[in-house]
Amino acid sequence: IVVVAVNSTLLTINAGDYILYTDWAWTSFVVFSVSQSTMLVVGAIYYMLFTGVPGTATYYATIMTIYTWVAKGAWFALGYPYDFIVTPVWIPSAMLLDLTYWATRRNKHAAIIIGGTLVGLSLPIFNMINLLLVRDPLEMAFKYPRPTLPPYMTPIEPQVGKFYNSPVALGSGAGAVLSVPIAALGAKLNT
16 A cells, blocks of 8 residues: 555656646646646545545645655755746645545545546646746746756757657657568568
């Protein structure tokens, strides 16, 4: 139980580049919203069905928020501006999930369908408000590239064709192209 709890929390706070999603905010916001909504619902429903207690989703979201604030402090220590590092807003959406679970008399299917829908609708709204309060995201992203990323992934100004020269792009493209004839050859040799 402890392993699942820790891993699901880490998976959620890392889904969609949680803490510096402002660097590609206007292009990745949809990806961020879908991944965060999904992971919040999956983790919270798991806990609620395990305990059977409404309120567990809010507790789960609170734990994630605390973890993320600790990580926010760590990024601040690395030199990033404090108002650039974002902590996603999970708690209000988790409260809606708990309310659904309680209002439907602890019906797990209703919690998943209705509660999941409410989380999917509310979480992007709360995080868009959160995002609008961040200091000039695009400029800050170019000014503070993330030190943990390899050079071909740092948020630099666009250069046409730059990514196509990377070994990762070349390898993945070649693998995609060659996989079909290799699979066909393998199938022919097996027959």
